[in-house]
Amino acid sequence: MVPLLKLIWASYQHNTLRVVLVLVALITACAGLSAVLVINSAAKNSYASSNQPFLQQVEQRIIARSGHTLNKQDFAALRRLGFTQLIPVLRSSQNILHPITAQPLRISLLGIDSFSVISYLASNALKAEKNSSKVSTEELGQLWRPPFVSVIHADFASELNLSDAQILAIENNQLLPKLAVTASQGLGREIVMDIGQLQRVLGTQKISELMVVGVQNDQETHELKAALPEHLRLENINTGEQAQQLTGSFHLNLLAMACLMFVVCMFVVMNALHLLIMKRWHNLRIVRQLGVSRKQIYWAQGAELLLISLFCAPLGAIAGVFLAQLASPLVSLTLQSLFDVRIGYTQVAYLSLMTQCFAACILGAFTAAILPMRQLNTKLALRNLSVNVHTNHLPWLFASIILGCFAVGLGYYSQNILVSFSAIAMSIFAGCSLLIYALPKSLNMLFHSLPERWVLFRWLAADGVRLSQKSKIACCAFFIALTSNIGMNLMVDSFRQATQQWLTQRLVADQYISTQSPEAFTQWLATQDIDVKVIERKGLDAVLLNKPLSRTKNTTPNKTKIELRSYPSSNLYQEAMLFVQQQDDAWQRFTVDQGVLINQQLALRHELTLGEELNFYVESGQPETKHIVGIYYDYGNQNAQALLALDYFAKYKANTTLFALHFASKQQQSLFAKQLESASISNQVRSIQTRELLALSMQTFERTFVITDGLNIVTLLVAALSLATSVLMIDMDNRPQRALLRSMGVGNYQMTGLSLIQYTLLSLLACLLALPFGIGLTWLLINLINVQAFSWSYPLLITPAKLLSAGLLSVLLIVLVVALPLYRLSRRKLVEDIKCLSF
C-alpha cells in the first residue's frame, strides 16, 4: 500500500492542476453545505429554545389593547396576584451615532427587567422546567446593578464595528450604558440592557409588553386571562415550534440549493478524478504487471480519497462558517420580515459540523469516483478501449421517459415538500437522460444537413458526437445548473411581477396609518382642515368551525384560527381586489353581507371552494355561516384570512388595524404630512406613503431571494468549471485528432476556434433542452412547492427576454470559462502534439 501511495503522491507533481481541481471542488462543496448547515442550525437552536435574550420558553405575552398603554402599575398588580412568570420588556428602535464613523445607525434596543428575570430564575418554578435556563446570572447582574452595561453579541458588534466598553448615544443625546460584548446564546441583532436604563434614556415609563416565561397549561392561561384588566390582552407569539414550522420551507429551500451545489461540485470532482486516473493509469498498469493486485490498487485509491476528504472537510467547514457569518444578517432580516421570526446568534459546534462535512465529503468523493474507477478497472484489465461512435442511446431515452413518468406521478400525489423535491429531482434527472440521448442525435442531424464542402464544420459536428459522449457528465452538470438557474429566475421574475401587480392594484389609498391609539388619531384628524377620506380597516381573530382536513398540507401552527378583516365595498376597492376565482354576483353578495371573500391560503389549507359555507365564530359571538363568493390572492400572508364588508363589520368589537387615507389632491397629502410631523400624536402613529410601502415590500422581496440567487450563480460557475475540466480531460483523447488536422494544414487558431464552437454548440443544445425543463421546474416550484409551503400560488409569467438572457448569459459564461483551457492548449507546440501520431 505504501509504495502505491508514494506513486500516487509522485504523480501529483505532474498533475498539480488536476489535484487542485479536486481539492477546490470538494472544499467548495463542503463550504456551501456547511454554510447552510450553520445557518439552519443557528435558526433551529433559536427556535428550539424559543428564546428571547436571557429568557427561554416564551410563548405568550401581555400587551395593551389599542388606545391604551401598559405600565408599571399593571405589572405590579399582576405580580401581587401571584403571576411571577411575567417579565416586563421595553422595545425601541433608535438611531445612534456610530462612535468611530459618526454615521447614524438604526438599532433595536431591548430593555428587560433583569431583577424579575433573576427572581424568576431563583424561583422553584424554573427548577421544575425540563429546559432549564443556561443564562448566566452574572451577565444579568451586570444589567441590573451599577455600573450598568448594554449587552451586545460579539458577531453583531463585529458587524457594526463596535467594541467592548464603548458608550453609544441616541438621537436625544442620551447615553446608553457602556457596551459589554458577549457570545451569549439567544442574543440577536439588538442591544440589551436593563429596562430601567432604557426607560431613563428614552424618557418614558412605558412597558411594551409583559413576557410570559415558561410553558403555560390551559388552566394557567385561563387564570392569567381572567386576571387581566380590560385594557390588556394576552396573545400568543411565534413559539419555537411554530417558527420552525413557518420557516421550514425557507430552510429546506436553502438546503436544497446547497445540495444542488454539492452535486454539481461532485461532477467537477468526478471529472478531475478522471483526469488524475487517466494520467496515472499507464504507471498503474506497469505496477499491475509487476504483480500488484487490482484490489491493492483500489485500496490505495480509496486511501487517497480518504486523505483528500480529511484535508478538504475541515477547510470547507471553516470556509462555510465564514460564509454563514457573512450571510447571517441577511438571513436574519429576511426571516424577520417574512415570518416575523427572530433568530439569535448561536455558537457553532465545530466538531459536529466537521463530522457532517467529512461524511458528506467522503460520500460524495467515493460516489464521484465510481465512474473513473470503472474506467480504470477496464484499463487495468488490459482490454482495448475502442471508441464506438454508434453507441446505442435508446436506453437513455427510455430512462428519461420512465423518470419523467415517475416525476409526474410523484408530483401529482405529493403530500409534502420532501416528496415534491424528489419529484423535481427526478424530472431534472429525466432531463439529463434526455440530454445524453439528444446531444449525439442532434449533432448527427447537423452533420448530415451540412453541405459537404463545409468540411471543417462537418468534422466539427461529427467529432461533436464523440465529444458529447465524453463530456456528457459535464454537460449534465451544466444542464442541471442551467435548468435550476432558468427555473429560479423565472419563478422569481413571475413572483416579482405578480407581487408588484398585486401590490399596485391592492394599495389604492394614498397613505396608510398604523397606530396603537386610533381614537387619538381620528380625534386629531377631525381638528385638521384637510380634505381626506379615511377608511378604517378593522380586524379580529376568528375560529373556523369547518370540518378539519384529514390530510395536512400546511405549516400553519393553528389551523382553526383565521383572520377576520373588514374590506370596503366601494367600486374603487372592488377594482383593487385581485381574484383567483369569484362568483358572477360575488361583489353584490359581498356588499350586502351575503357572502364572504377568503384568501387563497384559507381555501387551499381547508380545501374550500366557491359556494361552500364558511362557519366561524368570534371570541364573544355566536357561530356564523357565510357563503364563499370569492377567493383572492394574498401573497406573503402566512395566515388564513376572510374579508367581510366594512359596513357590516361594526357589529364586532374589533380593533382598528389600519387607516387608509384618500386625499383630494397631492397638496392635501403634503399638508397632512407637514401637520402630522408637528402634531403631538406624531410619535404614536406610523405613517407610510403608498409608494414607500411598495418600495419597502419590493426591497423585502429582493432580499428574500438574494441568497438563493447567490447559491444559484455559484452552482452555475461550478458547472462551468466542470465543463472546463472536461475540456482538459477530453483533450488527452483528442490530441491525435487535433494533431492530424494540424498536420493537414488546419491552423492553430482555426483549431481552437473549432473547439470553442463545438463547446458552444454543446452548451447551446443543453441550453435549448434546459429551457422547457426550466419552465417546468418553475411550474413545479409555484404550483407544488409554494402551495405546500405557503398555501398560495401565483400565475407563471414567461418572459421570453428573461429566458433568453438567462440562457445566453449561461452559455457566455461557459464559453468564457472553456476558452481558458482551450487557449492553454493552443499554446502547445505542434511538434509535441504530432508525436502522438507516431510521426
Place this chain on the structure above:
Amino acid sequence: MIEVIGLVKQITDGHSNKKILDALDFHLKAKKSVAISGDSGSGKSTLLNILAALDNADKGVVKVAGLTLNNMSEVQADQFRKKHLGIVFQQFNLIDCLSVWDNITFPARLNGLPIGPFHNDLLEQLGLKSHKHKLPVNLSGGEQQRVAIARALSHQPSLVLADEPTGNLDDNNSQVVSELLFRLCKQLGLTLVVVTHSPKVAAFADSRLLLQQGRLHAFSNQPPNQTSNLVSA
C-alpha cells in the same frame, strides 16, 4: 523539389547538446521517390518533421517546392502543409468520426478543390469503392492504410511524406500498400519521401538513403550515376 543544405538539429539533454542532424545536405528532384532508412534515434522522424514544417532547423536551409521553410510563420507553415503536403502515418491516423469518402476528400475540400472523377478513380484504384460510406473503425489495417494513402494524394500535393507506412501491416498488405503508394505517386507525378526499415518497401523507391549519426549516405542497387541524377547526399 527538396533542397536541404547544412541542416543541423540538436536537442538539449541536461547540460549538453546532442546533434540529431549534423550538417545534413541532400537534394531530391521533383516527381521522384526516395526511401530513407536508419537506426532508431538516427533522426529520421526529426528530418520528416522539418520537411513537414512541423519543426524548425537550428541551422541550415530547407527548401521544399521552392519555399524556404526556415523563416516560415506558423500561418505560412499551415498553408504549406495544407497545399503542398500529403502525409501517410504508420498508425493510419484516420479521422474516426468521418466516413472513408469524407476522409479521402477532406484535404481536397480543405483546399477548396472540386471533388470529381479523380477522387472516384482514386477510390477505385485503391480498392475502396465498396467501403466508401464505412467508418474507419470498420476497416482492416490494410484498408485503413489505403484510405490514408488516398487521403494523402487527394489534393495532389507537391510532396508526400510517409513514415513507416507498412509498419503496422503484414507482409501481403505491406506489398500491396507499398506498390500502390509508389505507383500512384509516380502516376500523379508527386515527389515521395518514405521513411522505412523494410528493404522490400525501400526497393520500390527510385533511390535509397541511409541516415547514420545525423548524416545521410546514399546507397542504391542502381548505378551511382543514375542515383546522383535523382538524389544526392
